[in-house]
Amino acid sequence: MTTVVRTPDERFDDLPDWPWQPVHVDVEVDGLDLRLARVDEGPADAHPVVLLHGEPTWGYLWRHVVPPLLDAGHRVVVPDLPGFGRSDKPQSRDWYTFDRLLDALDQHLDAAVGATPVTLVVHDWGGLLGLPWATANRDRIARLVLLDTGLYRRGARMSDAWWRFRDHVAGLDAFPVADMVDGACRTDLTDEVRAAYEAPFPDPSSHGGPLALPLLVPIDDDSPGADAHEAAWAVLEAWEDPPVLLVWGEHDPIIPPGVARAIAARIPAAGEPETVDGSHFLQEDAGPAIGARVARFVAETSAAHDRDRDEEGDGGPVVVDAMGRACPLPVIDLAAAVGSHPVGTVFELLADDPAARVDVPVWCRMQRQRLDDVQVHDDRTVFTVTKVRDAD
Numbered sequence: 001m002t003t004v005v006r007t008p009d010e011r012f013d014d015l016p017d018w019p020w021q022p023v024h025v026d027v028e029v030d031g032l033d034l035r036l037a038r039v040d041e042g043p044a045d046a047h048p049v050v051l052l053h054g055e056p057t058w059g060y061l062w063r064h065v066v067p068p069l070l071d072a073g074h075r076v077v078v079p080d081l082p083g084f085g086r087s088d089k090p091q092s093r094d095w096y097t098f099d100r101l102l103d104a105l106d107q108h109l110d111a112a113v114g115a116t117p118v119t120l121v122v123h124d125w126g127g128l129l130g131l132p133w134a135t136a137n138r139d140r141i142a143r144l145v146l147l148d149t150g151l152y153r154r155g156a157r158m159s160d161a162w163w164r165f166r167d168h169v170a171g172l173d174a175f176p177v178a179d180m181v182d183g184a185c186r187t188d189l190t191d192e193v194r195a196a197y198e199a200p201f202p203d204p205s206s207h208g209g210p211l212a213l214p215l216l217v218p219i220d221d222d223s224p225g226a227d228a229h230e231a232a233w234a235v236l237e238a239w240e241d242p243p244v245l246l247v248w249g250e251h252d253p254i255i256p257p258g259v260a261r262a263i264a265a266r267i268p269a270a271g272e273p274e275t276v277d278g279s280h281f282l283q284e285d286a287g288p289a290i291g292a293r294v295a296r297f298v299a300e301t302s303a304a305h306d307r308d309r310d311e312e313g314d315g316g317p318v319v320v321d322a323m324g325r326a327c328p329l330p331v332i333d334l335a336a337a338v339g340s341h342p343v344g345t346v347f348e349l350l351a352d353d354p355a356a357r358v359d360v361p362v363w364c365r366m367q368r369q370r371l372d373d374v375q376v377h378d379d380r381t382v383f384t385v386t387k388v389r390d391a392d
Contacts, residue, residue: 003091005206015196027107037086042075054124056210058085064287072295083209096212098225117142132228135235152218152229161253175210184280243301246273249282
């Protein structure tokens with residue numbers, strides 16, 4: 001019988017920049033009962049952004065990515081995989097298989113978001129599991145964001161740095177979680193942050209997940225999971241919609257930016273990969289910027305999708321709130337969309353007519369709205385409601 005370790009709650013008390021309490025769900029995976037944990041913050045009816053961590057991290061990796069998404073009005077869901085974070089941890093590394101981990105993820109997302117389409121953001125092993133899940137559940141995907149991850153493909157060769165990592169882990173009885181994370185960041189982690197990465201693992205009996213996952217990465221056509229990855233590639237290579245964004249650590253030695261370019265070249269919906277000044281755990285190096293970029297991606301692609309879908313548009317502006325909801329309407333009706341929202345709501349105005357973009361501040365005064373942070377870009381104007389009142 002498989003022994004399951006449940007990390008004591010007090011080990012997660014007072015972690016730096018991690019104020020959120022877990023939501024739990026009970027699942028059964030191949031006959032084993034597990035309690036899985038996630039962070040689930042933001043309005044329940046808002047667009048859900050799901051952030052999937054990898055090896056050997058947990059939801060804590062996303063702590064600087066979450067606030068910009070919450071500020072943008074999204075619901076943010078951050079699951080911990082079995083064996084990681086505040087989720088239960090089967091003790092034996094032999095329990096961990098690709099199929100069991102994928103089954104656990106499927107059940108967890110069913111419980112968390114149901115059939116609601118999500119923006120799925122994947123990193124490292126979050127992609128090895130999340131991309132097969134996404135391609136098998138395409139109607140539940142609003143858009144994809146890939147961060148330093150990948151899928152096995154026939155004839156591919158892993159980097160030398162990855163092989164050194166795999167060979168090193170194969171000989172371990174306990175996993176040096178904080179050392180591994182710290183060594184793949186450009187940012188030097190503080191002692192408190194290092195301790196937060198170690199918090200889920202009170203002793204070596206809880207290290208089954210971190211020890212197992214590097215050895216589960218498919219390395220040839222006969223590896224478990226290779227068929228699922230090939231099936232995912234078959235879908236992605238014809239994936240023209242929903243949109244796909246790739247953001248990569250410029251200095252990642254494990255999955256270097258060349259991998260991002262190769263992935264983008266095979267996915268029709270993907271643009272040119274973007275890079276940040278970061279290493280493999282780029283969330284540590286550029287977390288707030290990544291969160292802001294994902295929020296902007298949701299807004300941009302929601303507006304573009306609605307413009308393409310709505311044949312009644314007359315070339316006028318589109319109001320996009322930070323939850324990604326968009327509707328074409330005449331300029332004179334914009335007051336109805338803006339005035340009903342609370343102070344602090346962020347909007348974007350998108351229009352084909354440059355005059356409509358530049359004249360937004362003038363229009364706002366005419367419509368008796370007080371706004372600030374008006375930033376005119378090449379293709380959009382971003383503004384924030386600070387006060388709604390009648391004209392003096």
